[in-house]
Amino acid sequence: MKEIVALSKQTITIERNEFLRTKGTIDTNVYYIESGSLRVFVLDDDQEQTIRFGYQSNIVASLDSFLTGKPSNFYIQAIKKTVIKVITKPEIDQLLKTETHLKLWTTILEELVIQQMEREIDILTSSPKERYLRVLKRSPQLFQEIPNKHIANYLRMSPETLSRLKKS
Template sequence: MNPNVIFLNSFLDVSEETFEKLTSISTFRKIEKGVQIDKSGEIPSKIYLLISGIMRAYLSSETGKEFNKNFFMPFSFVGSLTALIKKRPSRLTYETLTECKVYELNFDDIIKFCKEDILISNLYSKVLERIFIRYEERQLEFISMDATERYLKLRKKIPGIDGLIPQYHIASYLSITPVQLSRIRKKIDKN
């Protein structure tokens, strides 16, 4: 079975007809490493289904310092949802950290289909629920786990992350410095 159908069925049983409708409004793209698919200050119009590779969402300060908000692994929906819904400029930039394969969808087309097809509307609702749950889990990590625990959880979530993503990106995601991350790694390696 098509892995994309399997992924969508993890939210809700998706008929072949519904899958075909979604396919009709999507474009497959291969994106090189280091490409910004959505930029801070711009109004996005697309949402992406990440099929392979790793992406990140980050915020840039006025001084140019970057703060990683999220990493995205295959079979994730990627995009500035708040900016898409409100039709306002995004505060975040979305960038490929490795070569990525995605399905690109126009957000307005999805919303149009939601109004016409209850199955697509239900799928959209389930996707939003999953996004909210992951957001809440991430917030709870920050208030209930120390940096070492967050790092170990991230390594479990993204096996081999240390070889895939530069240390400063990982440290930023964990809200620690690269030096602190280096110390945590040394301590883990000793144990």
Template structure:
């Protein structure tokens, strides 16, 4: 865990983060956050893969984001507003997380500019990612979105079901099958 954190934090900050957090193992298909839950935790992904997913009352799934190792996960807007999350955070693979209670995270941010700057960096990265995703969904063809997906997530295509990839791309699984057949035959 320490080696992964060293990519984003200095050693003294790693010690602080480890002192207020706990390691959590989560199995594939389990949820870190449930829709309707008021989230009270943030986590660093040491290993594994997650998705933010909306599940319609009729069972339709809409994958909002895919989050890979060495990134943070949380339902941040719900957490800061202390309102129920509108989406689930689902483990797509067995995973190991470093979980920080939200109040302890807030105490860090309030008391040390380093954590405020780190948070700002993650919020900015999230905003850039969200804006790109919206632009791609509005302006690009399904084929181009799939090609961009393969570039952005080069190792994920064979790790998760095609239905999840189709959901992420905003298309039906049958459409993804046609695109894959066209591109790879």
């Protein structure tokens, strides 16, 4: 991971609620979060559906656009003031010319895919309580970094349901 972050020649800061990316834009960058937090979401009939969070030491990307070079379906927004290292696709492509770095990049992409698959399975097959407990076990830091209203949206439950689960 350090090798990929070291590629960055640009650091940016975005303020709370500011968008890093919006739907319909092509984004072939990868972002390493130095501090702060982001959320990745889509709009479904004008309803925001959070699909991922990023906070310190996480990598975030509009993965659909990064992989295809086409406009993204995702919005990436700062939850609080966030400092981000920007790593461009040409920088990554240069790094991937070595076998060791190619394996590292493959591992990062595999982890992102597995996390997304686990999340989809949770949403489709688990009760709200089971989803809450799994996320709490998998990512306890999430509950320190992210406001409850965003966590509830991510878990597909009301903020009141999340509050009751946290109390029990």
